[in-house]
Amino acid sequence: MSTDQSTPLAADNEPATPQRGDKRGWGGWIAGAALAAFALFFIANCRVALDPRVANPYVHGRPRPVRFLFGLDYITFLHVATVVMLIVLLLVFIRGWRRNPGSPVMLMFLCTTLIVWQDPIMNWSPFAVYNPDLIHWPESWPLVSLSPTVEPFVVFGYVMFYFGPYFPAVWILRKLQAKYGPTAFVSRHPLVSLGLLTLAIGFVFDAWLEIQLVHSGMYIYAQVIPWGSVFTGTTFQFPLIWESFSVCFVMVPAAILCYRDDTGKSVAEKLAAKAKIFPTRPVLGTFLVMFAIINVSYFAYGAWFAVIKVSHAATSVACPWPYPEAKVYDPQGFLREGGSSRAVLGRHLVDVGERGAERPAARRPTASRPRRLREQEWLSRAQLSSPVRPVGWVSHRWCACTTRGGAWSRPCAHPTGG
Numbered sequence: 001m002s003t004d005q006s007t008p009l010a011a012d013n014e015p016a017t018p019q020r021g022d023k024r025g026w027g028g029w030i031a032g033a034a035l036a037a038f039a040l041f042f043i044a045n046c047r048v049a050l051d052p053r054v055a056n057p058y059v060h061g062r063p064r065p066v067r068f069l070f071g072l073d074y075i076t077f078l079h080v081a082t083v084v085m086l087i088v089l090l091l092v093f094i095r096g097w098r099r100n101p102g103s104p105v106m107l108m109f110l111c112t113t114l115i116v117w118q119d120p121i122m123n124w125s126p127f128a129v130y131n132p133d134l135i136h137w138p139e140s141w142p143l144v145s146l147s148p149t150v151e152p153f154v155v156f157g158y159v160m161f162y163f164g165p166y167f168p169a170v171w172i173l174r175k176l177q178a179k180y181g182p183t184a185f186v187s188r189h190p191l192v193s194l195g196l197l198t199l200a201i202g203f204v205f206d207a208w209l210e211i212q213l214v215h216s217g218m219y220i221y222a223q224v225i226p227w228g229s230v231f232t233g234t235t236f237q238f239p240l241i242w243e244s245f246s247v248c249f250v251m252v253p254a255a256i257l258c259y260r261d262d263t264g265k266s267v268a269e270k271l272a273a274k275a276k277i278f279p280t281r282p283v284l285g286t287f288l289v290m291f292a293i294i295n296v297s298y299f300a301y302g303a304w305f306a307v308i309k310v311s312h313a314a315t316s317v318a319c320p321w322p323y324p325e326a327k328v329y330d331p332q333g334f335l336r337e338g339g340s341s342r343a344v345l346g347r348h349l350v351d352v353g354e355r356g357a358e359r360p361a362a363r364r365p366t367a368s369r370p371r372r373l374r375e376q377e378w379l380s381r382a383q384l385s386s387p388v389r390p391v392g393w394v395s396h397r398w399c400a401c402t403t404r405g406g407a408w409s410r411p412c413a414h415p416t417g418g
Contacts, residue, residue, distance in 0.1 A: 035090075042137075042153070045137060045138055046135050046136065046137065046153060047135070047136065047138065048132075048133065048134075048135055048136070050132055050139070050150075050325065050326060051138065051139040051140050053139055053140060053145070054132070054139050054149055054150065054326050054327060055325065055326065055327070056324060056325055056326055056327050056328075059324045059325050061325070062132070062133060062323075062325045063324055063325070064217075064322060065320050065321070065322065065324065066217075066235045066320060066322045068215060068216055068217040069212070069215040069216045069217075072216075073217075074216040074217060074218065075131065075133045075134065075217075078134065078154055078216075078218060079134075079135060079153070079154075082153060082154045082156070082157055085157050085160065086156055086157060089109075089157070089159060089160070093106060093109055093110075096109075101283070102282070102283035102286070104257070104258045104260070104266040104268055104269060104286060104290075105258055107268070107283070107286055107287045107290055108163055108166075108254055108257060108258050108268075108290055108294075109159055109163065110287065111254070111287070111290045111291045111294045112158055112159045112162040112163045112250070112254055112294060113156065113158060113159045114291065115158065115162075115250075115294055115295060115298050116155045116156060116158055117143075118295070118298050118299070118302070119147075119151060119155045119158075120143050120144050120145070120146040120147045120151050121143075121146055121302050122298065122301060122302050122305075123146070123147040123148060123151070124146045124147065124148065125302045125303075125305035125306045125309060126221065126239070126242075126243065126305035126308075126309075127148065127221050127222040127223040127224070127305075127309070127314060127329070127331075128148070128219055128220075128221060128222075129148045129149050129219055129220050129221075129222050129318075129323070129329050130147065130148075130149055130150050130151070130152050130218070130219040131149075131150075131152075131217055131218055131219060131322075131323060132149050132150050132323055132325060132326045134150060134152035134153065134154060134218070135152060135153045136150035136151055136152045136153065137150075137151045139151075148222065148329035149323065149326045149329065154218070161206075161209070161247075162247070162250045162251055162254055163251075163254050164205065165198050165201040165202040165205055165251050165255065166198060166251070166254060166255040166258060168201055169194055169197040169198040169201050169255055170194060170255065170258075170259065172197055173186060173190065173193055173194050173197055176193070177190070190259065190261070191256050191259060191267070194255055194256060194259055195252045195255065195256055198248065198251050198252050198255040198256075199248045199251070199252055202244075202247060202248045202251040202252070203244045203245060203248060204244075206243065206244040206247045206248075207238075207240055207244040210238060210243065210244070211230070211236075211238050214236050214237075214238055215236050217322065220235055220236070220237075220318050220322060221237055221238060221239055221243075221318065222317065222318050222329050222330070223314035223315070223316065223317055223318070223332070223334060224237050224238070224239040224242070224314050224316050225239060225242060225308060225313050225314050225315070225316070226315060226316045228240060228241035228242055229241070229242070229316065232316040233316055233317070233319060234318065234319065235318050235319065235320060235321075235322050236318075237316060237318055239314075242304075242305070242308065246301050246304045246305070247301065249297050249298075249300045249301045249304070250294060250297045250298050250301060253293055253294060253297045254294060254297075257271075257289075257290055257293060257294075266286070268286045268289050268290050268293075269282065269286050271289050272285035272286045272288070272289045273285070275289070277289060309332075312332055314332075315334060317330075317334045317335050319335075321335070
């Protein structure tokens with residue numbers, strides 16, 4: 001028997017050339033250049049001044065008829081906090097991607113950030129009105145113009161909002177699975193369990209966060225359904241059941257798509273493989289599956305509120321209007337029909353309604369004119385922008401009020417005390 005041993009080829013001792021690293025390096029440079037170009041594009045176009053389509057021509061400055069949380073102005077804080085948050089999120093993403101390229105968590109990180117392209121639609125649908133003081137895109141751009149007032153910069157932090165509940169939910173799920181073993185419900189039905197956990201955490205998280213943001217003056221809900229909402233009839237009304245439940249339309253799919261089973265594959269990776277979407281590029285296929293599902297989920301959120309809007313069920317209006325420098329967003333005329341017994345809009349009611357064809361601004365009354373004459377001028381302008389109502393018309397609003405709407409006033413059909 002021969003004792004000679006074959007000499008291994010030199011190629012066997014040499015590690016394979018890591019060609020993927022070069023591609024990854026080029027991809028990083030391209031992504032960085034695209035991010036820098038987008039940042040420069042936003043800086044070149046962002047503004048705080050209001051477009052004439054949104055600005056109220058009868059108000060100068062930025063008066064605030066309501067007192068926000070603790071009587072403070074949070075605009076500067078919101079801007080600084082958003083910039084800091086985005087820098088931190090960018091660093092987290094870069095570190096996470098370098099450690100685990102193609103991670104489903106990092107891909108979902110991207111998806112829940114990129115869905116902000118739909119945000120103007122999702123502001124129009126639930127009557128969400130942002131503070132005009134926020135840095136925003138030009139209001140005259142076609143998609144941006146769907147927002148009732150402005151489309152702000154702060155929405156780029158949506159990843160924290162829509163994807164944040166996944167992390168405590170999956171942590172709790174893993175703890176329960178380890179505690180109760182493979183025969184427990186949480187182990188036999190992990191996706192259902194994760195979805196329910198995300199729903200519960202997401203509901204509480206959204207309610208807590210949004211109520212704080214509304215009270216800080218970041219935005220308001222101009223109209224809400226009275227039942228299931230809190231602080232109704234005030235500037236700070238919030239559609240608790242309707243909003244906090246519907247945002248989970250995005251939170252729950254985002255969590256489920258990232259769940260990994262005992263094979264180490266996420267739900268999104270399995271769906272992409274089953275659909276044979278870019279089988280030679282599994283990371284791209286997984287991203288496209290996530291992006292499509294999350295966008296459809298976000299559309300479902302918008303459709304939910306669109307049905308409420310079309311049904312005219314959101315009859316509770318935010319009074320008083322907190323942003324008098326912007327034209328009042330009153331697409332269904334409820335502010336003109338009634339409101340609370342307090343002054344609804346002061347003397348700043350102009351061209352209320354969907355801003356399609358608007359009247360040219362009349363000359364601003366001078367300070368030297370008598371107050372009574374200025375009020376009459378305002379009332380005549382408001383009358384021109386108010387719809388014609390039948391004789392003896394009464395409001396069908398749910399609340400008790402007798403208020404001036406435009407240049408007319410009528411009692412509520414069902415008055416109550418208070």
